[in-house]
Amino acid sequence: MARRIGIMGGTFDPVHHGHLVAASEVQARFDLDEVIFVPTGVPWQKGDREVSAAEDRYLMTVVATASNPRFSVSRVDIDRKGVTYTVDTLRDLRATYPDDELFFITGADALEQILSWHRVDELFTLAHFVGVTRPGYHLKDAHLPSGSVSLIEVPAMAISSTDCRKRVAAGDPVWYLVPDGVVQYISKRGLYAPEQ
Numbered sequence: 001m002a003r004r005i006g007i008m009g010g011t012f013d014p015v016h017h018g019h020l021v022a023a024s025e026v027q028a029r030f031d032l033d034e035v036i037f038v039p040t041g042v043p044w045q046k047g048d049r050e051v052s053a054a055e056d057r058y059l060m061t062v063v064a065t066a067s068n069p070r071f072s073v074s075r076v077d078i079d080r081k082g083v084t085y086t087v088d089t090l091r092d093l094r095a096t097y098p099d100d101e102l103f104f105i106t107g108a109d110a111l112e113q114i115l116s117w118h119r120v121d122e123l124f125t126l127a128h129f130v131g132v133t134r135p136g137y138h139l140k141d142a143h144l145p146s147g148s149v150s151l152i153e154v155p156a157m158a159i160s161s162t163d164c165r166k167r168v169a170a171g172d173p174v175w176y177l178v179p180d181g182v183v184q185y186i187s188k189r190g191l192y193a194p195e196q
């Protein structure tokens with residue numbers, strides 16, 4: 001029988017409770033068998049700043065999702081050479097799961113950028129898109145092909161990785177914004193500390 005698989009792409013630098021709540025909510029609402037978190041390779045939208053090593057972002061995502069039997073993490077993007085395009089993520093996962101239903105989960109801010117993505121028409125043939133609310137961003141479906149995107153409200157988590165990085169750099173706590181194991185991983189690896 002076809003399985004229903006969610007795909008949660010992101011830089012996850014670091015992964016935080018906003019990502020986890022969004023994935024959990026979509027898993028329940030869409031009755032997904034599994035949600036696969038996919039940390040990006042070199043993210044093309046983030047050329048303005050240094051992104052943490054893929055292996056660190058991957059491991060933090062593994063730590064954060066380990067306790068949920070429906071969550072898993074894929075290396076497809078970090079193992080592919082070069083910049084990550086969502087279309088490549090979806091093509092690769094489509095090839096791995098040819099008979100399953102794919103749901104690509106994206107926050108309101110990322111959804112707004114869908115129209116600027118490369119080969120947007122192909123994206124909608126590869127997966128159903130689920131746009132979730134995110135504090136500070138307006139979720140709108142204007143100009144999106146009808147039927148290809150579902151917009152849903154998820155519990156508001158005003159958390160961003162950018163803010164978590166700034167907090168660590170300033171010596172402020174990130175406890176309860178990110179899972180405990182991620183707090184410990186950040187500290188162990190000295191991530192986001194200010195330049196010496």
Ligand code: ATP
Nearest residue numbers: 009010011012018106107110134157159160161162
């Ligand atoms: P950064 O500040 O570095 O951009 P981020 O917090 O936006 O980090 P990303 O890794 O860029 O996290 O986001 C991955 C996906 O998760 C995107 O689709 C984004 O819209 C979504 N997302 C991130 N934070 C939230 C949140 N608090 N609520 C809902 N969706 C979120």
Ligand code: MG
Nearest residue numbers: 011109160161
């Ligand atoms: Mg972001």
